[in-house]
Amino acid sequence: MKIIKKIVLLLLVVFIIAQFFGPDKNEGDFSSVEAFYADTNPPEDVKMILTNACNDCHSDSTRYPWYNNITPVNYWLAEHVADGKKHFDVSKWNDYSDKKKDHKLDELIEMVEEKEMPLDSYTWTHGEAKLSQDQIDSVITWAKKVRLKYAFLEEAQ
Numbered sequence: 001m002k003i004i005k006k007i008v009l010l011l012l013v014v015f016i017i018a019q020f021f022g023p024d025k026n027e028g029d030f031s032s033v034e035a036f037y038a039d040t041n042p043p044e045d046v047k048m049i050l051t052n053a054c055n056d057c058h059s060d061s062t063r064y065p066w067y068n069n070i071t072p073v074n075y076w077l078a079e080h081v082a083d084g085k086k087h088f089d090v091s092k093w094n095d096y097s098d099k100k101k102d103h104k105l106d107e108l109i110e111m112v113e114e115k116e117m118p119l120d121s122y123t124w125t126h127g128e129a130k131l132s133q134d135q136i137d138s139v140i141t142w143a144k145k146v147r148l149k150y151a152f153l154e155e156a157q
Contacts, residue, residue: 057084
């Protein structure tokens with residue numbers, strides 16, 4: 001029994017020390033999203049959906065929940081954000097070619113249509129990010145409309 005108490009005490013000490021360390025936060029300037037909004041011109045309802053359901057993982061500006069201050073949860077969240085930005089980063093929108101923008105919107109449509117995005121693990125703690133069918137339809141309609149713009153630009157080149 002003494003060995004179990006020592007192990008538990010050691011794990012507790014390690015856990016407490018770990019709280020002083022954590023990954024870098026994704027706390028860039030929210031203005032980095034403005035170029036995406038200006039270029040794609042989402043209606044206000046879609047803009048709100050993007051803000052509440054997408055931007056935390058797909059931009060340079062993450063709104064962190066309180067539990068992000070707990071190690072190892074903060075590393076798990078940092079990995080989700082890094083992975084999200086790797087696939088689609090609206091803060092880098094101006095760096096994408098028109099062809100890539102079109103492709104990214106095509107992927108967005110597919111992921112939202114298939115209800116793969118936003119992730120369940122995100123919507124569990126961000127209830128406003130759980131999309132209704134009307135919200136899904138609004139995002140898809142907007143994204144398809146924007147894709148027409150990029151298809152036209154690609155043809156013009």
